[in-house]
Amino acid sequence: MKATIIPLMAAVTLAACNTAEKKQEKMNVTPPVAEKIRHEFPAIHGDVRVDEYYWLKERDDPKVIAYLQAENKYTDTMLSPVKEFREKLYEELKGRIKEKDESVPYFLNGYVYYTRYEEGKEYPVYCRKKGSESAPEEVVLNVNDMAKGYAFYNVVGLNVSPDNKLVAYGVDTVSRRKYTIHVKDLETGELLPDAIANTTGGSTWANDNKTLFYTRKNDSTLRSESISKHLLGADPKADKVVFFEKDDTYSTWVYKSKSRKYIIIGSGSTLSSEYRYLDADRPDGTFNVFHPREKDMLYDIDHRGDKFYVVTNYNAKNFRLMETPLDKTGKDNWKEVIPHRTDVLLEGIELFSNYMVVSERKNGLSQLRIINSLSGQEHYLDFGEPAYVAYVSTNPEMDSKQLRYGYTSLTTPNSTFDYNMDTKEKELKKQQEVLGGYDPKNYVTERLFATAADGTRVPVSLVYKKGFEKNGQQPLLLYGYGSYGNSIEPFFSSNRISLLDRGFAYAIAHIRGGQEMGRQWYEDGKMFKKKNTFTDFIDCGEYLIKEKYTSREHLYAMGGSAGGLLMGAVVNMRPDLWKGVIAAVPFVDVVTTMLDASIPLTTSEYDEWGNPNNKDAYEYMKSYSPYDNVVKKAYPNMLVTTGLHDSQVQYFEPAKWVAKLREMKTDSNLLLLETNMDAGHGGASGRFKALKDVALQYAFLFYLEGISK
Known part of the structure; x- marks a missing residue:
């Protein structure tokens, strides 16, 4: 028109x-x-x-x-x-919005997880099914019910315990990004008395299903300044601070490796970073420094098998990929896997048991590079548009041959694909439905x-x-x-x-x-x-x-x-x-x-x-x-x-x-x-x-x- x-x-x-x-x-x-x-x-x-x-x-x-x-x-x-x-x-x-909608399910630790929206409702309903998509639905959180009576309501950081019985999540009712972490019993539907205020909203379970690591904010500056450890049932005021970032130019965060073997604390400023790691089976242990912070040196880490993988700008302006043994994590032990390139920015990696997916950027456009870790063979996905976005989506399981990725462009609605890294076959799982007759060929x-x-x-x-x-x-x-x-x-x-x-x-x-x-x-x-x-x-x-x-x-x-x-x-x-x-x-x-x-x-x-x-x-x-x-x-x-x-x-x-x-x-x-x-x-x-x-x-x-x- x-x-x-x-x-x-x-x-x-x-x-x-x-x-x-x-x-x-x-x-x-x-x-x-x-x-x-x-x-x-x-x-x-x-x-x-x-x-x-x-x-x-x-x-x-x-x-x-x-x-x-x-x-x-x-x-x-x-x-x-x-x-x-x-x-x-x-x-x-x-x-143009499909009011009754549902995300593409993903599999994690024995359950299929997805998010759905109900007609006329503002907020998501987080759901799961045990074993397969044909199983009965379990509602993890219905944010529409939770948000009643609030002018603003935001839920972040949903995190299910390893035994699948509990979910931790953060709530902000002011829009100040100061979240209170709550824990819900998924078997009874009961909200536990644990309420941890002034956090980033995210949290990480240890493998004992009762210990939560989380990030606290400074009350006035809102800087993410410390990592604390909470034992279910204990008074949050007594939670132990396991790491405090003294440098006020740094912020800190905590997550679990994709392998679920390690709790990892990150700390970083614009130009420098540092990590600590702990066996997720031993939440009362001491975090080990991966490599001490250095001026103008950034690095990120993840774990697979007997190695840690490190994406770093150490002697590499556009970043490179390194690997190191589990017991020798200092920089002197790092071995190069993907070298630095002047024309390609290495943005990150996604690890699978037998594959590695590398997110890169060349000439301003994103690229996904698939590497078979057993044979060393590699290839890039082809997208075929002059301007587009391709990104690694939700891939929580290590032992998988399927890469879930997202694709969109200025004319192509948001699309979710599953790509078989063995057969190189891709399947469109879902494309954003635009109501009202949108046709990309008209643009x-x-x-x-x-x-x-x-x-x-x-x-x-x-x-x-x-x-x-x-x-x-x-x-x-x-x-x-x-x-x-x-x-x-x-x-x-x-x-x-x-x-x-x-x-x-x-x-x-x-x-x-x-x-x-x-x-x-x-x-x-x-x-x-x-x-x-x-x-x-x-x-x-x-x-x-x-x-x-x-x-x-x-x-x-x-x-x-x-x-x-x-x-x-x-x-x-x-x-x-x-x-x-x-x-x-x-x-x-x-x-x-x-x-x-x-x-x-x-x-x-x-x-x-x-x-x-x-x-x-x-x-x-x-x-x-x-x-x-x-x-x-x-x-x-x-x-x-x-x-x-x-x-x-x-x-x-x-x-x-x-x-x-x-x-x-x-x-x-x-x-x-x-x-x-x-x-x-x-x-x-x-x-x-x-x-x-x-x-x-x-x-x-x-x-x-x-x-x-």
Whole structure:
């Protein structure tokens, strides 16, 4: 269906017009104005900063809540002309979801496990069957029943005991990512009295079926700082701390090896890691250090047979695979299995009794490499699309010849395959069903390369509906992230159909700071090279305009979290390039946050952004920090979203940013702040509630384009 573009009819006798500026003037609505209260930070490196909106940091202050609510009301008012359209968009997005649905079952320790959704219900039902799929169903957890009475409810870390009688899981009812671990008796349905607060939600059973290892969080910084051991029936306050991470730039976690032989504690920062291991049959034993941490050396471990396997960047920027005997785990005993390659990033391994599956990335695309550990023969899976995502899925059993993997692309719905590594036969177990008649043949995907100012070729993944004309007059949404080495994959989204069917193209800029093109790609977009991330994104936008995919009058940008930092930076650097920008839970007050060690995540991210207590790092991050660089000039139309309980990027960063933009901007473009008062970094809980956020974002874009249905 071609995009329908007609004048919008406002609910307040608004005449049809072509620009958001005139619409705002016609509405005669005054945006909220935050009070200015001078707050002077202590001088650092001879520099004194003043923040007049620092008071918004007080979450429990009624004045702060009133301001956020006023902004929400203003957003609703300004988008009132598309209120009905927004509601229809929500129903449209929801209508593509198969409400009664079920995941592909997987086998673990004598049981078949799967997740199903019931019609009209927000939350999953976790189930299992003993022995085979034809056995009677046992409900492990029905989260719909558990979530009754809560505005937010999230369950993570389901972990069944080795004897299959108990399940441990974490619950967060605030969206602060501080989980309480509970234990349920699967034979009686009884909830045991054990309730362990302030954890990451995950846990690991020892093989005695009564000892749980788990990660505790620091109460204020939320850093995952220690591993404790809980004996069922004991008071959690008396749980023994078996490992405490003293370095506040590190976080820690615990898991069990796939072989189920070892409990493993990991500890790591951005650039360094360290592991400890313990026989899972001896939970009261002492953890052994696998190899002591070293500066700028990362490694991950897993176990099979008489060896540990190590994926490491030791003398290998793009990582390599090593092996070592069980009783000699130090680096001096490591033997190379897969060497370092300059053009291939080794991302991880999946071990089976007779096979090893290696996840790699080449030219920005994921690859799955199958190695027969007995014969040494190997091959790659073939996927045959220009831009796609392939990944190892749930494979909990070592003694299997079947690889469960996932596949998707910008046009191919999420698909689950079983691949027989012996016969090389693959079976599609399930493909995401998109209701409403979606046909991938009606859409086109491309993989392009934009050239950055320094000559670097930056990949761009692109999708649009057939009939899209490259005449420079079509709307295009450009998405970016570019931090932490996170590669943004060209995955399928049924929500995106609502954009494509109304004439939008959707593009992903695989900018530096991610890891799409190898480890160097990440290193060239962090610390003192962070600005490459921003200029890459701008160069991708310029390239798409040059190639007539869109124009400045129809180019939109979007990013969230660290991608919200990207949005803040590019609107400061090139505000003229974008018709509209969506910044979701944006990290925009870089200097203030990185100077405050009490804020969650700060100390663990010095290796990503720099430590502003050092003068050179302070000056560099201040030169791009969005909040510190807002000046009197015209900015594009902007929608900024946040969550009151966000633990990753505190709500006050986007709130302060919007307040300062309101004060400084010289244009009359839309500037909207939407705060979810019941949610945090990930938005609303539940599979349908989250679609309201998407409907808001799309309504904003369509409003600016004059698309009303």
